[in-house]
Amino acid sequence: MIIKQDLAPVLPGKNCFGRMNKKKSLVIHQTGNAARGANAQMHATYQINNTKYKDPREASWHYTVDDKETIQSFAHDVICYHASDGSGDGNMHGIAIEGCINADGNYVKSVDNMAKLAAKVLKDEKISIMNMKQHYDFARDKKNCPAQIRAGKDGIDWAKFVQMVQGYINEKPVVAGAKVEKPKTDKQLADEVIKGIHGTGAERKAKLGNRYDAVQKLVDDMLKPKPKPVPKPKPVAPNKEVSRSYEETGTFYPNTTIIVQDAPITSATIVARYYKGEHVKYHTVHLKNGYVWLQYKRANGQQAYIPCRTYSNGKYGPLWGTIK
Incomplete structure (x- = not known):
């Protein structure tokens, strides 16, 4: 595996938060881009050029890996935009690796290279493998x-x-084909602590490493006296939500392909499609027909409506992208 640097500019507020990454975790991503040629170099070049665009994407990561090479775009101390959790632990404390899935690459080799790089970063930064996370761990309702x-x-x-x-x-x-031994869950480790397997005090802390705080909290919760159950009130069926609309301006960035219609109802005519990586500026929001619709003016002067999430009985489903 070849590792090279092709560093993007560090522009706080545009493509990162700045330089104070506490480097507590390693966050694993995959690009989601299966197009031919969507390799490590293409993604590294994109990060260099991103801030030159009229509407730069708020996304950045430290490494991109394919089946032939690894390219570093940012130093480890840079706080990149990658974990979809704003100023949460994923962005502020994590080092990000993106693995390529391009159709003209060797997928298994790409994942193997990503594992090699992950091991190197964990060892170099003295991060426990227990703190190697998935992007999903920080954005369960988004990614x-x-x-x-x-x-x-x-x-x-x-x-x-x-x-x-x-x-x-x-x-x-x-x-390849070797038996996989799954890492123990916090609950399994907590059960072992209660049985006395991991000792007490400093000994326990040393054995559990970076997982000590989470496991110890779980142990404390498990050993607390359980309160007597309180009878639950009989549930009342919610009122059906009436359709409503309100003015709001913003920009919607889909994370999947979404059809656009000429009215905020599912039976309306399809007039366009938006894809991941594109964006649309809207001026009105409609809660109707089981969805949240964003109304915008098309280039031809006609109005169009793009759904961005489900909506029923006052409850919103996960957003199909981001809104800024």
Whole structure:
């Protein structure tokens, strides 16, 4: 695996938060771009050029990996926009790796290279493998990422990937087809603590490492006296939500393909489609027909409506992108 630097400019407020990354975790992503040529160099070049665009995308990450090379775009101390959690732990404390899934690349080799890089970063920054996270861990209602690993593509699911990384940390690469030993959950470790397996005080803290705080909190909660159950009031059926509209301006960035119609109802005529990576500026919001619709003016002067999430009985479904 070749690792090279092709650094993007560090522009706080445009493509990052600045330079104070506490480097507490490693966050694993996959690009979601299966197009031919969507390799590490293409994504690294995109990060260099991103801030030159009229409407730059608020996205950045430290490394991109494909089947042939790894390219570093930002130093580890830069706080990139990658975890979809604003100023949360993922962005502020995480180092981000994006794995390529381009159709003209070798997917298994790309994931293997990503595991090698992950092991190197964890060792270099002294981060526990327990703190290697998925993008999904910080954005459960927004991102199914890394999607291919989460789906177990080509037999490599998250547990297998963790085992591959641990193998490179130990300098004992995992053989394909080897039995996967899944890491213990916080609950399993808490049960062991209660049984006395991990000792007490400093000994327990040393054994659990970076997982100590989460496991100890769970232990404390498990050992608390349980309050007597309070009878629940009989649920009242919610009133049906009436359709309504209100003025609001903003920009919607879809994270998937969405059809656009000429009225805020599902039976209306389809007039356009928006894709991931595009955006639309809207001026009115409609709650109607089971969805939240964003109304905007098309280039031909006609009005159009793009749904951005479900809406029923006062409850909103997950947003199909981001709104700024």
